[in-house]
Amino acid sequence: MFKKFFMKKRALNHYLVTSSHSTSVIAEQYRTIRTNIEYTAIDKDIKSILVTSASPGEGKSTTSANLAIIFAQQGKKILLIDTDLRKPTIHKKFCVHNQIGLSNVLTKKQAIEDAIMDTSIKNLSILTSGPIPPNPAELLISKAMENLLGKLYKEFDVVILDTPPVLAVADAQILSKHADGVILVVASGQTETEQGKKAKQLLVSSNATILGVVLNNKKQEKNDYYYYYGNDDKAI
Numbered sequence: 255m256f257k258k259f260f261m262k263k264r265a266l267n268h269y270l271v272t273s274s275h276s277t278s279v280i281a282e283q284y285r286t287i288r289t290n291i292e293y294t295a296i297d298k299d300i301k302s303i304l305v306t307s308a309s310p311g312e313g314k315s316t317t318s319a320n321l322a323i324i325f326a327q328q329g330k331k332i333l334l335i336d337t338d339l340r341k342p343t344i345h346k347k348f349c350v351h352n353q354i355g356l357s358n359v360l361t362k363k364q365a366i367e368d369a370i371m372d373t374s375i376k377n378l379s380i381l382t383s384g385p386i387p388p389n390p391a392e393l394l395i396s397k398a399m400e401n402l403l404g405k406l407y408k409e410f411d412v413v414i415l416d417t418p419p420v421l422a423v424a425d426a427q428i429l430s431k432h433a434d435g436v437i438l439v440v441a442s443g444q445t446e447t448e449q450g451k452k453a454k455q456l457l458v459s460s461n462a463t464i465l466g467v468v469l470n471n472k473k474q475e476k477n478d479y480y481y482y483y484g485n486d487d488k489a490i
């Protein structure tokens with residue numbers, strides 16, 4: 255079993271609404287995404303989900319963190335990995351340090367057991383990026399990464415990979431070979447249609463299975479009649 259790195263309840267970034275406001279409309283929408291993923295992959299056990307987008311700032315890390323929380327709330331053992339070794343943010347979203355993480359493990363400076371952290375959310379562990387290395391793509395393409403993921407897929411029910419943008423670097427494409435499915439995040443009013451299409455093409459050309467597209471940052475219209483309907487205690 256993995257070592258518990260910190261046990262005290264941590265303040266979570268307020269954009270992790272699925273944790274702070276589990277009965278909110280937004281949390282409900284993340285639950286819908288979870289259900290859709292499960293239905294999309296009805297004949298296949300999805301153990302690993304890669305989250306990416308065309309460009310920076312479109313909501314990859316926000317989406318992966320909230321999805322990880324929503325899956326963990328279902329009682330599954332979840333690991334969220336920050337594979338963005340260039341601009342990592344998962345440690346910021348969970349308000350933890352980033353001295354030890356994926357990069358240290360891949361360069362054999364740290365054992366995986368010491369790098370995985372528990373969070374204040376039941377069933378959710380995270381592996382932050384670790385210090386930014388000079389050669390991110392080399393580390394992600396390495397046999398060490400493949401072996402590590404293989405080991406983690408056995409240990410956890412679902413592993414979620416937060417990645418860099420597809421159009422900027424090849425990292426997400428490289429990693430998609432090791433993921434059962436990919437979620438492509440599109441930012442409303444931000445992602446250019448052509449960029450979204452190009453990102454999809456690059457992933458498809460790497461034989462990635464695209465599970466679906468998440469539309470992030472959609473402005474709620476006055477006429478949108480969204481509300482949470484159901485028993486608050488059973489909001490998962």
Ligand SMILES: Nc1ncnc2c1ncn2[C@@H]1O[C@H](COP(=O)(O)OP(=O)(O)O)[C@@H](O)[C@H]1O
Pocket residue numbers: 269307309310311312313314315316317343470471472
């Ligand atoms: N739906 C949203 N509503 C409000 N802020 C958001 C939303 N999605 C992302 N953000 C904010 O936008 C910024 C970029 O999001 P992030 O998830 O880090 O993007 P990426 O990982 O694609 O670079 C962050 O400050 C994040 O908190």
Ligand SMILES: [Mg+2]
Pocket residue numbers: 314315316338341342343416417
């Ligand atoms: Mg990010």
